[in-house]
Amino acid sequence: MPSPLVATDWLASHPDDGNIHILDASWYLPQAKSDPKSEYEGAHIPGAVFFDIEALSDKQTNLPHMMLLPDAFAVEMAKLGIGDDNFVVFYDGAGIYSAPRALWMLKAMGHMNVAVLDGGLPKWQREGRPITAAPSLVRPARFTARPQAHLVRDFDAMMKNLTTKGEQVVDARSPTRFRGEEKEPRPGVRAGHIPCSANIYYAAVVDADGTMLPADCLRTLFAAHHVDLEEPIVTSCGSGITAAILSLALEIAGAKNTSLYDGSWTEWGGRADAPLSTGPRSQSI
Numbered sequence: 001m002p003s004p005l006v007a008t009d010w011l012a013s014h015p016d017d018g019n020i021h022i023l024d025a026s027w028y029l030p031q032a033k034s035d036p037k038s039e040y041e042g043a044h045i046p047g048a049v050f051f052d053i054e055a056l057s058d059k060q061t062n063l064p065h066m067m068l069l070p071d072a073f074a075v076e077m078a079k080l081g082i083g084d085d086n087f088v089v090f091y092d093g094a095g096i097y098s099a100p101r102a103l104w105m106l107k108a109m110g111h112m113n114v115a116v117l118d119g120g121l122p123k124w125q126r127e128g129r130p131i132t133a134a135p136s137l138v139r140p141a142r143f144t145a146r147p148q149a150h151l152v153r154d155f156d157a158m159m160k161n162l163t164t165k166g167e168q169v170v171d172a173r174s175p176t177r178f179r180g181e182e183k184e185p186r187p188g189v190r191a192g193h194i195p196c197s198a199n200i201y202y203a204a205v206v207d208a209d210g211t212m213l214p215a216d217c218l219r220t221l222f223a224a225h226h227v228d229l230e231e232p233i234v235t236s237c238g239s240g241i242t243a244a245i246l247s248l249a250l251e252i253a254g255a256k257n258t259s260l261y262d263g264s265w266t267e268w269g270g271r272a273d274a275p276l277s278t279g280p281r282s283q284s285i
Contacts, residue, residue, distance in 0.1 A: 003115070003252065004103065004114070004115050004116060004248055004251055004252065005115060005116055005117075005118045005212055005248075005252065006089055006115045006116070006117055006118065007118055008117065008118070008119060008123050008124050008127055008129065011045075011089060011117060011124075012129055015046070019085065019086055019087055020086070020087050020088075020089060021049070021080075021081060021082055021086045021087070021088050021089070022045055022047055022048040022049070022088075022089050022091070022117075023048060023049050023050070023051040023080065023082075023088060023089070023090050023091075023102065024036075024040045024044050024045070024048045024049070024050050024051060024090075024091060024092070024093075024121070025051040025053060025090045025091070025092050025098050025099045025101070025102035026039060026040065026091075026092040026093040026094070026097075026098060026099075026121075027053040027054065027092070027097075027098035027101070027241065028093075028094070028097075028098075029185075031185075034093075036050075036052075036093065037050060037052065039093055041133065042133055043121075043125075043131045043132070043133060044121075044131060044132065044133075044136075045091065045121065045124060045129075045130075045131060045132075046130055046131070046132045046134075046136075047136050047137075048091070048136060049080050049081060049136050049138055051080065051090065051102050053065060053098060053101060053102065053241075056068060056073070056076055056105070063239070063263050063266055063267050064186075064239040064240075064266060065101070065239050065240050065241060065262075066240070066262055066263070067105065067108060067109075067152070067262055070109060070145035070146075070147050071145065073105075073109050073145050074109070074143045074144060074145040077106075077109075077111075077141075077143035077145075078140055078141050078142060078143045079138070079140060080138060081138040081139050081140065081141050082106075082111070082141055082143050083141030083142055083143060084111070084141075084142060084143060084144050085113075086113065086141070087113045087114070087115075088106060088111065088113065088114040088115070089114075089115050089116070089117055090102040090103050090114070090115070090116050090117065091116070091117035091120040091121055091124070092120045092121065093120065093121045093122070094120060094122070094210070095119055095120045095121075095122050095123065095206065095209075095210020095211065096116065096118070096119070096120060096206050096210060096211065096212055096245060096248075097120075097241075097242070097245070098241055099116045099117065099120060100116055100244035100245045100247065100248040101240065101241045101244040103115070103116050103244065103248065104151070104244040104247055104248075104260055107148065107151060108147065108148050108151045108152055108260075109145045109146065109147060109148070110144070110145060110146025110147065110148055111143070111146075116248060118211045118212055119209065119210045119211040120210060122210050123209065123210060123211065150259060151258075151259050151260065152259060152260060152262055153167075153234050153259045153260065153261045153262070154261075154262065154263065155263055155267055155268070155271070155274070157261075158194065158234070158261055158268065159274070161234070162194075162195060162196070162275070165196070166232060167231075167232040167233065167234045167259070168198065168227055168228065168231060168232065168233045168234070169194055169196065169197035169198070169233075169234050169235075169236060169261075170197065170198045170199075170200055170225075170227055170233060170234070170235050170236070170246055170250075171193050171194065171197050171198065171199050171200075171235075171236050171237065171265070172200065172201065172202040172235060172236070172237040172242040172243050172245060172246045173193075173199070173201070173202075173237050173238055173242070173265065174201055175199055175201060177191070177238070177265075178193045178199040179192075179193075179199075179278060179279050179280060180192040180193070180276075180277075180278030180279070181278075184238075184265070184269060185238070186238075186239075186266055186270075188270055189265065189266055189269040189270045190269040190270070190276060191269070191278065192269065192276035192277055192278045193265070193276060193277055193278070194236065194265075194268055194274075194276065194277070195275055195276065195277045196277075197236070197277075198225050198226065198227055199225075199280075200221065200222070200225050200227070200246060202237065202242035202243075202245040202246060204221060205218060205221065205245060205246065205249035206245070212248070212249060212252060213249070215252050215253055215254065218249050218250075218252055218253035219253045219254065222250070222253055222255075229250070229253055229254050229255040229256075230256075231257070232257040232258070232259075233250060233255055233257065233258045233259075234258070234259050234260065234261055235247045235250070235258065235259075235260050235261070236260070236261040236264045236265060236268075237264050237265065238264055238265050238266060239264050239265075239266045240260065240261070240262050240263070240264045243260050243261065243264060244260060247260055
């Protein structure tokens with residue numbers, strides 16, 4: 001696909017394409033008091049399978065949503081019917097929120113034939129398109145994990161970057177969390193941000209109707225925050241979910257060299273050996 005986004009009318013025009021696999025990747029913060037699996041079971045796009053971000057995370061770490069090891073990830077994708085040749089479309093129940101994380105997960109494992117449904121389930125329903133509660137048929141497939149190390153950053157890489165300053169860091173959390181004015185929601189995590197990082201709240205790249213802003217608007221937004229699309233960029237957030245929204249927006253805007261810090265602020269803010277800053281960004285990247 002020429003874009004990592006697909007429109008609802010495009011998806012609706014391919015109802016019988018067996019190579020297109022639709023997955024509901026809805027996920028919500030605990031304070032939302034929503035159960036994405038129950039919502040999926042009550043209403044989903046016909047043929048869609050539930051992609052459980054929580055269940056498809058590494059349980060050998062106390063950090064949330066961390067990527068599974070490649071072999072384990074491949075097994076789980078095969079169970080969901082995702083094969084090496086399938087075109088995968090993710091959507092979520094918020095419009096554009098958690099689906100970009102699922103997209104990034106597949107890309108990080110080498111499956112590039114993937115996109116996000118622009119506007120997600122809310123736009124699909126507003127347009128009166130079909131939904132169902134019927135279980136979707138899943139045929140086990142063969143998924144080959146091909147890890148893409150250039151798309152993922154860990155703690156050591158982020159620490160090294162403080163010295164080399166080879167990559168711009170863009171934080172998707174709210175401005176009050178970024179400045180350290182708001183208590184972090186996870187126990188033991190300090191308030192603040194990675195030194196020299198920029199702050200672009202994830203909601204700023206999404207329009208009021210839940211669709212992604214056009215590419216030219218995104219380029220203007222990133223330029224206003226002194227983010228150079230021609231240079232390497234790492235996205236971060238609280239736990240690696242909304243950082244992926246920025247990663248998607250950066251790709252649409254034309255950035256070619258982006259990665260995501262999987263541990264994000266939960267890891268960085270939870271480690272005493274990680275330096276932090278508070279207030280607005282104090283210096284240019």
